[in-house]
Amino acid sequence: MKKDSLEHVTIRINGLVQGVGFRPFVYRAAQKNNISGWVKNRSEGIFIEASGEMMNIDNFISDLKSKAPVAAQIENVLILPSIQAHKNGFQIILSDEYSGEKEITQIGPDIAVCANCLEDIRKQPHRLNYPFTNCTNCGPRFSIIRDLPYDRNKTTMDVFEMCPTCASEYENPTNRRFHAQPVACLNCGPNYMFISENVKTENFEEVLELTARYLTEGKIVAIKGIGGFFIACDALQEYSVQHLRKIKIREGKPFAIMFRDVETVTQYCAANQKEIDTLDSWRRPIVILRSKNLLPEGVSNGINTIGALLPYMPFHYLLFEKLKTAAIVFTSGNLKDEPIIIENNDAKEKLGLICDALVIYNRIIYNRSDDSVLQVVNNKPRIMRRSRGWAPNPVNLKFNSDGILATGAELKNTFCLGKGNQGILSQHIGDLKDFETFSFYEKSIVQFQKMFRVKPEIIVHDLHPDYLSTKYALSSGLSTFSVQHHHAHIASCMAEFGIDEQVIGVSFDGAGLGDDGNIWGSEFMVCDLDRYQLVTHFEYIPMPGGDLAAKEPWRMAVSWLYKVFGRDFLHFDLPFLEKIQDEKMEWLLNAINGNINCPLTSSCGRLFDAVSALLNLCTHSTFEAEAPMRLENIAAKNENRKYTYKQAGVIVFSEMFTEIVRDLQQKTGPETISAKFHNTISSIITEGVKKISKNTGLNKVVLSGGTFQNRYLLERTENNLLESGFNVFSNCSVPCNDGGISLGQLAIAAKRRNLNKISIN
Numbered sequence: 001m002k003k004d005s006l007e008h009v010t011i012r013i014n015g016l017v018q019g020v021g022f023r024p025f026v027y028r029a030a031q032k033n034n035i036s037g038w039v040k041n042r043s044e045g046i047f048i049e050a051s052g053e054m055m056n057i058d059n060f061i062s063d064l065k066s067k068a069p070v071a072a073q074i075e076n077v078l079i080l081p082s083i084q085a086h087k088n089g090f091q092i093i094l095s096d097e098y099s100g101e102k103e104i105t106q107i108g109p110d111i112a113v114c115a116n117c118l119e120d121i122r123k124q125p126h127r128l129n130y131p132f133t134n135c136t137n138c139g140p141r142f143s144i145i146r147d148l149p150y151d152r153n154k155t156t157m158d159v160f161e162m163c164p165t166c167a168s169e170y171e172n173p174t175n176r177r178f179h180a181q182p183v184a185c186l187n188c189g190p191n192y193m194f195i196s197e198n199v200k201t202e203n204f205e206e207v208l209e210l211t212a213r214y215l216t217e218g219k220i221v222a223i224k225g226i227g228g229f230f231i232a233c234d235a236l237q238e239y240s241v242q243h244l245r246k247i248k249i250r251e252g253k254p255f256a257i258m259f260r261d262v263e264t265v266t267q268y269c270a271a272n273q274k275e276i277d278t279l280d281s282w283r284r285p286i287v288i289l290r291s292k293n294l295l296p297e298g299v300s301n302g303i304n305t306i307g308a309l310l311p312y313m314p315f316h317y318l319l320f321e322k323l324k325t326a327a328i329v330f331t332s333g334n335l336k337d338e339p340i341i342i343e344n345n346d347a348k349e350k351l352g353l354i355c356d357a358l359v360i361y362n363r364i365i366y367n368r369s370d371d372s373v374l375q376v377v378n379n380k381p382r383i384m385r386r387s388r389g390w391a392p393n394p395v396n397l398k399f400n401s402d403g404i405l406a407t408g409a410e411l412k413n414t415f416c417l418g419k420g421n422q423g424i425l426s427q428h429i430g431d432l433k434d435f436e437t438f439s440f441y442e443k444s445i446v447q448f449q450k451m452f453r454v455k456p457e458i459i460v461h462d463l464h465p466d467y468l469s470t471k472y473a474l475s476s477g478l479s480t481f482s483v484q485h486h487h488a489h490i491a492s493c494m495a496e497f498g499i500d501e502q503v504i505g506v507s508f509d510g511a512g513l514g515d516d517g518n519i520w521g522s523e524f525m526v527c528d529l530d531r532y533q534l535v536t537h538f539e540y541i542p543m544p545g546g547d548l549a550a551k552e553p554w555r556m557a558v559s560w561l562y563k564v565f566g567r568d569f570l571h572f573d574l575p576f577l578e579k580i581q582d583e584k585m586e587w588l589l590n591a592i593n594g595n596i597n598c599p600l601t602s603s604c605g606r607l608f609d610a611v612s613a614l615l616n617l618c619t620h621s622t623f624e625a626e627a628p629m630r631l632e633n634i635a636a637k638n639e640n641r642k643y644t645y646k647q648a649g650v651i652v653f654s655e656m657f658t659e660i661v662r663d664l665q666q667k668t669g670p671e672t673i674s675a676k677f678h679n680t681i682s683s684i685i686t687e688g689v690k691k692i693s694k695n696t697g698l699n700k701v702v703l704s705g706g707t708f709q710n711r712y713l714l715e716r717t718e719n720n721l722l723e724s725g726f727n728v729f730s731n732c733s734v735p736c737n738d739g740g741i742s743l744g745q746l747a748i749a750a751k752r753r754n755l756n757k758i759s760i761n
């Protein structure tokens, strides 16, 4: 071989390439293509030095790009000529410590146990039934990482010293556990413990037997998962399910169900291929499926969908082997609105009191993450809660967003940290009004800054001065500015799809403070990432009791009836009215008349509340968005009629309410009324968009806001708009609910800074 026939290159790969088995993959590709040189992890990405024949180098690079491990996401491959010549084979070089350079690669999300590892726990003597088995293609990542670069000593596995067998696997480039940071076995890794009033054992066989026995006996067991604790009971035992509702003080909200396998899922739920693929993907989220109504009533509580998920830890698989039941309730281990519990002692203190037993293990969860939730609408997975399996995957932005922190909304909070051209979206945080959740928020912001090495210079917050996220921003002492809530919703979707131009935005949700001080939630706007112009919205209506109206939908029903019929409605034959005491009713009407704690709202969520209460489906909510969910739940499928509305500057609903009341009096079924109402909202959107398009020539339509979690509405509206020739975008990989607000805020801030519209203090 002539010396100069060899080529030398430096390759730098960015993206999600750490903690997903990338270096072993590079090593194997190098072996295959006869490449000499090395690969190493640096905080800025994967670095490769490669020497080889030109054709081999080409094949090597092509393998790197096309055959990467399942959870890897390559964003950028930079190839430069190198003067460094390598011979004598290929090596993996240990990570450099943080070099002080600004750019950084990503932290991998947690990955469900892979099929090979499940096989290993059947046959590898040192891993027989070992529940912490993992490899470079699977296992915990985000939940155990303290810092970058991703190496064992930067994770909560640092306290477990590898045994010689694990060490030899870890060091062997041909082994699947080569540089698998959380590698462990029976001899050296973490272990489970079962604790109940009378029993305490660390013998894993007993832990499994006892857990299975307790569940079979109808008892309730708290089990430590990947990103936090979960509470489980047999989903087929009505008594257990009801009992769990009682102890969790969670009267209404449907429980998530873990099914034994895909086959069992399809026994209990209707699922199409896309839904099954999503359910069974390495991220293993909760997928909202249509129920076949074979589970006890208490599981979904009258809602005809099931939040289904499949086992994702070895423990889950091993447990199902011992269980007769094919379905267990799998709900987050927390109290009320508090964040999901991650610490063993916390679990003992809080869950120990309400559960019959605890199953814990001795590895620390560093980054909390709930199960992610999504649903498939129009054949696209739409994330509703973005946490395990996604966090902390960033979203690529069109602009540099470095040093910007977006603090998000208040309910379903996430925050978003700008790093280079990426928005690093936090895991689902929750309702900041809860004290524990707020500390989780503060702590996570600090953790993210440290992990991703960003020092914020600008903080973006919601317009609402009372949001705790706003207060957090304002108390930072940094440059801050506010973004209107509904503009942020639209921007979240624009950022997700890389849109940077003027669009028609339709932002429908429960509540967000508007520029005029009223509570918005049905905004039609023409906007780009910098500015927005409001075109129209629903007519304003008093929201008696302010925030309380969201918890008591009957208030909105009365507010509308009073507006449309005056006091006459008190004599209507409407069953929901019987639930309201006369005094309460008078008090409410007085409040409206006297404008006492009656902010004006155009919220679409509150309109759904009103109709839901009017149909007597939900007058008092037991969980967030219950009223709209119950309304959607019953909507007739083949109904195409709609109600009358007027577009008179704003969208006026008096005729619609007159017609709904008439339908009720004529004993029209609530299924029909619900469908007609949904069709009305869908028609308002389509017609509104057409009108704006006619005036502006715009063709791109962005739908966002929590209302679009409504499957019926999104399906219809999207299809109608597509049929009318529009280019329609709605959130998929980022929640359309307030979980997406922080990304929208960040995108707007980055754009404005790019236009030199904001400066640093």
Ligand code: ZN
Binding pocket: 113, 114, 115, 116, 117, 118, 133, 134, 135, 136, 137, 138, 139
């Ligand atoms: Zn594996």
Ligand code: ZN
Binding pocket: 162, 163, 164, 165, 166, 167, 184, 185, 186, 187, 188, 189
């Ligand atoms: Zn070991």
Ligand code: FE
Binding pocket: 485, 489, 509, 510, 511, 512, 705, 706, 737, 738
């Ligand atoms: Fe919102």
